Amino acid sequence: MADSGVPNPALLVANCIGCHTGQNTGINKVPYVFDTTSPQYKETGTEADSNTLAGGNFYWVSNIDDRRGHNIYGLVGPDQLLTVPPGGDGTFSGQLRCSGTMGCHGDRTVTEQISAVKGSHHYKDHTTWQLGATLATSYRMLNGIQGFGDRDYEYRPTDLQHNKYYGIDRTAESETSIGTISSLCSQCHKYFHNGAGSLTSSGTFGTGVWLRHPTDYDMSNAVSSDEYQLYNNSATYGNNIYSVISPLATADTSTTVNTKVFSQANDAVVMCLSCHRAHGSPYSGALRWNYKGWPADGYNGCAICHTAKN
Ligand code: HEC
Ligand code: HEC
Numbered sequence: 001m002a003d004s005g006v007p008n009p010a011l012l013v014a015n016c017i018g019c020h021t022g023q024n025t026g027i028n029k030v031p032y033v034f035d036t037t038s039p040q041y042k043e044t045g046t047e048a049d050s051n052t053l054a055g056g057n058f059y060w061v062s063n064i065d066d067r068r069g070h071n072i073y074g075l076v077g078p079d080q081l082l083t084v085p086p087g088g089d090g091t092f093s094g095q096l097r098c099s100g101t102m103g104c105h106g107d108r109t110v111t112e113q114i115s116a117v118k119g120s121h122h123y124k125d126h127t128t129w130q131l132g133a134t135l136a137t138s139y140r141m142l143n144g145i146q147g148f149g150d151r152d153y154e155y156r157p158t159d160l161q162h163n164k165y166y167g168i169d170r171t172a173e174s175e176t177s178i179g180t181i182s183s184l185c186s187q188c189h190k191y192f193h194n195g196a197g198s199l200t201s202s203g204t205f206g207t208g209v210w211l212r213h214p215t216d217y218d219m220s221n222a223v224s225s226d227e228y229q230l231y232n233n234s235a236t237y238g239n240n241i242y243s244v245i246s247p248l249a250t251a252d253t254s255t256t257v258n259t260k261v262f263s264q265a266n267d268a269v270v271m272c273l274s275c276h277r278a279h280g281s282p283y284s285g286a287l288r289w290n291y292k293g294w295p296a297d298g299y300n301g302c303a304i305c306h307t308a309k310n
């Protein structure tokens with residue numbers, strides 16, 4: 001843990017980044033989201049010899065280029081290509097931080113980062129579904145967001161051991177679906193998720209041509225073909241086993257980990273994190289796999305859902 005050199009609130013010797021910098025080993029209690037040496041991501045960040053967590057890592061955006069994740073103040077300079085969040089409604093400007101008004105975690109009405117997570121940090125309950133009623137009961141200190149976090153933050157996840165993300169099956173593109181993990185992203189990237197006329201050509205969610213990739217949309221709705229019914233039709237797992245490479249959200253709020261999709265209503269919900277890592281990845285657009293490199297190189301994670309298009 002490095003001393004930041006300036007006084008920190010709450011008598012702490014470090015800021016968010018100071019405490020959360022390191023290399024994950026599977027036994028560290030503090031989840032590390034920034035590594036000073038290149039983390040092992042392999043192809044999808046889920047392999048048995050990988051060492052990043054569910055959010056990915058800020059290493060690549062700090063060391064390679066601005067496209068590989070969120071440019072967090074204190075780790076890297078402002079993004080030279082994107083000055084505002086793409087898809088946003090213009091309400092967010094400036095460089096991102098971990099928490100507070102300028103960040104994703106904590107109370108976004110509180111400016112200072114440590115104050116913004118006050119009362120939640122060391123009270124995390126990993127045994128009950130996080131209902132999002134208060135900051136302390138919000139998934140990963142993302143205010144108002146629901147979910148059930150894996151105790152190891154998805155260090156080498158499997159279909160049996162992973163985060164349970166909350167999603168719903170929307171009926172209207174104006175529906176904001178508060179509490180879902182995709183709605184967190186929509187706080188800054190609004191029109192990628194909701195807003196009349198922003199998702200479908202017809203204006204009716206789920207009909208006509210998609211203008212933006214659907215999220216908070218259950219795959220059992222897809223009428224265009226049956227390809228989604230073969231989700232994760234991998235040789236290793238067979239059909240419908242939850243894929244940690246391209247995960248799905250669910251409307252089920254029990255603490256039973258979702259291991260097989262299409263087992264109950266609305267458990268096959270496409271979300272932003274089906275394709276992206278929240279912090280960053282080795283790939284352009286902070287994608288979970290190297291989409292840009294495919295088919296010459298790279299990895300076709302899209303085919304986990306688009307099983308007829310691989
Ligand atoms: C003094 C060290 C320290 C500082 C400073 C710190 N953290 Fe943490 N953080 C931890 C530890 C330890 C845990 C693991 C807590 C646990 O196991 O329940 C943690 C856990 C977390 C988690 C996961 C919570 C969950 O769902 O289990 C998040 C998110 C997080 N920290 C964000 C932040 C942010 C944002 C900041 C800055 C505002 C910050 N941390 C500052 C030590 C720190
Ligand atoms: C508090 C505001 C905020 C939230 C919440 C937020 N983002 Fe962003 N995002 C930004 C800003 C600002 C940028 C452009 C600057 C940068 O990359 O740091 C950005 C850029 C991105 C980029 C492009 C990266 C690049 O540089 O090319 C992706 C992808 C992205 N965000 C995905 C997400 C996802 C997925 C979520 C939800 C897990 C999310 N964002 C939540 C503010 C936010």
Ligand code: HEC
Nearest residue numbers: 086182185189192193213215271272274275284285291292
């Ligand atoms: C089906 C996969 C998929 C889903 C789901 C998805 N994205 Fe993306 N997103 C992509 C791809 C592919 C790119 C282009 C990445 C690249 O090559 O740089 C991208 C790019 C972005 C960018 C960068 C745009 C730019 O102008 O640079 C942002 C921001 C972003 N996505 C946010 C989101 C948010 C927020 C959600 C959820 C509401 C979401 N994405 C859902 C696949 C997806």
Ligand code: HEC
Nearest residue numbers: 210214219222223224228246270274275291301302305306
């Ligand atoms: C988590 C599952 C999932 C993943 C991963 C995924 N998609 Fe999709 N995609 C869907 C669903 C569901 C639809 C809506 C289909 C419908 O409405 O009939 C869709 C629709 C589309 C469409 C609109 C055309 C159509 O078939 O309806 C395009 C284009 C598309 N996806 C591209 C991509 C690309 C490119 C990737 C990889 C970067 C990707 N998708 C990854 C689930 C997924």
